[in-house]
Structures are given as C-alpha cells and as structure tokens.
Amino acid sequence: MSESSDGDVRVWLVERTYSDDEQNLIILTYATPDGKRYFRKERALTSFTDNRDTTAGLDVDPENLGRVDDPELRERYAAEAQRTADSHDPDDPI
Secondary structure, eight states, rough: OOBTSSOOEEEEEEEEEOOSSSTOEEEEEEEESSSSSEEEEEEOOOOOTOOOOOOOOEEEEEGHHHHOOHHHHHHHHHHHHHHHHHHHHHTTBO
C-alpha cells in the first residue's frame, strides 16, 4: 500500500455499479493495488444531466478502508487497480 506524506492511502477505481433501488445511487469502489483494502463511495444522481467527474484514483484515510477477505475478489480488485493505475493518472476522469 502506498501512503502519501499525510498518511492517506492511494486507491484506484475498480468497480462502478448502479443501485437497483429508487435512490438513484452510483456505487464507486476503489481498491489498493494489492486488492487487500477497498473504499466505497456512493453518489446520488440528482438528474440525468448530473455531470460530476469520477477520478481514477483517490487518496483516502486508512481508517476509511475496508478489508477484502474473499481471495477471488482480492485478486480481481488487484488486477483492476493495477490496470487503472497503469493507464491513468489519479486525477484523470474515468
């Protein structure tokens, strides 16, 4: 896990899902490059013209990271985080 000078951990976008309920939520999942930790961010869509960028990477306080216990999910998150990190800068809209 890479930490910044202020102790935050860099995570990369690995999954974007849409809520099935009527809350119009987009669920963004970011993970560490080793796939062992994740950060989940929910975004409510306020309208069809809601246009907020989703960035490829985030710096997150380690206390806000969950653990990925499932080995297959950890492997998938690691592969996707690496792919995102290899092809994007953290601030790139994706």
